[in-house]
Amino acid sequence: MHSDANPTDANPTDASPAGNSPAGPFDDGLRFDDTGKVTLDHIYTQPDPHAYFSTLRTLGYHIPQLAKPFFSRLIDECRAQRRLPPTVLDIGCSYGINAALLRCDLTMDDLFERYGAQPSPARNVLLDRDRELVRAHRRSSGTRFIGLDASEPAVSYALAAGFLDEAVCADLEQRDPTEAERARLDGTDLVISTGCIGYVSERTLARVARATGERRPWMAHFVLRMFPFAPFAETLDELGYETVHVDGVFPQRRFASAQEQEQVLDTLASVGVDPRGLETEGWLYAQLHVSRPRGAAGRGANRPVFGQQPAGTLTGRRT
Numbered sequence: 001m002h003s004d005a006n007p008t009d010a011n012p013t014d015a016s017p018a019g020n021s022p023a024g025p026f027d028d029g030l031r032f033d034d035t036g037k038v039t040l041d042h043i044y045t046q047p048d049p050h051a052y053f054s055t056l057r058t059l060g061y062h063i064p065q066l067a068k069p070f071f072s073r074l075i076d077e078c079r080a081q082r083r084l085p086p087t088v089l090d091i092g093c094s095y096g097i098n099a100a101l102l103r104c105d106l107t108m109d110d111l112f113e114r115y116g117a118q119p120s121p122a123r124n125v126l127l128d129r130d131r132e133l134v135r136a137h138r139r140s141s142g143t144r145f146i147g148l149d150a151s152e153p154a155v156s157y158a159l160a161a162g163f164l165d166e167a168v169c170a171d172l173e174q175r176d177p178t179e180a181e182r183a184r185l186d187g188t189d190l191v192i193s194t195g196c197i198g199y200v201s202e203r204t205l206a207r208v209a210r211a212t213g214e215r216r217p218w219m220a221h222f223v224l225r226m227f228p229f230a231p232f233a234e235t236l237d238e239l240g241y242e243t244v245h246v247d248g249v250f251p252q253r254r255f256a257s258a259q260e261q262e263q264v265l266d267t268l269a270s271v272g273v274d275p276r277g278l279e280t281e282g283w284l285y286a287q288l289h290v291s292r293p294r295g296a297a298g299r300g301a302n303r304p305v306f307g308q309q310p311a312g313t314l315t316g317r318r319t
Helices: 050-058 063-082 097-104 108-115 123-137 152-161 179-185 202-211 230-238 258-270
Strands: 087-091 144-149 166-169 190-194 218-224 241-245 250-254 283-293
Touching: 050 108, 063 097, 063 108, 063 190, 063 218, 063 250, 063 283, 087 097, 087 202, 097 108, 097 123, 097 144, 097 190, 123 152, 144 152, 144 179, 152 166, 166 179, 179 202, 190 202, 202 230, 218 250, 230 241, 230 283
Parallel strands: 087 144, 087 190, 144 166, 190 218
Antiparallel strands: 218 283, 241 283, 250 283
């Protein structure tokens, strides 16, 4: 069992990634998207998570681990306010990573070790092992986890392993959810993500919010600094949300190559973000944006994001 520090105990900006390598661990043969980021689509479409964790371990990917205590706090607040076990929707869930961390009280290092064996065990062996893990750590809290992702292999694995209770395999950038998908999304209390913004736009968030019934869910998104959140906040504002940008930054992963770093620095410059001391040191950084329906977050510009916290910790900036 692993526990996380309270998210109010430290400034996330103080996180100091080890092993900075501006050149990145990869060299030739990389493909890049329009924003300058390396394209890693192949790791999301395998029948099991081995390639996902093997690749992202090399890049020092840890944002789900840093997000875990914040999500845990919001889940607790949802439960206390609504007096029912909450339902959590993870947008861009891939193999159910956030659900596995929260449901089974794991760390990213646990998962890297679990799926990093060479050669990798067969899919059925991994699934048997994961089902046993879920059974051993299933808690009485009753929190339900739903995944949303366009990758059928990843979603299928997460469901079969038991990390997710339900899933919607769809690209909501392209269309509205079907009636069956809306039924699965209905009743969601908290929407989370750790990296999907940039792959999805405000269209997906709006379609999710409208599909969840009359009561809008809370949202918490960890978003790379290269992707301005203003269009998302504006769309959510139209849907009745108030958004807080939490102070601090969170290291997401190392750059895969010097070319990726150069291209991302160009993108940051184009959106007016100063990378000095952060992305210039070889890592991609994210920020946390929390959106709640007006009234749910309380009144007053100085109210902390997560309940009544001491002054100066995670107070955030409102939009």
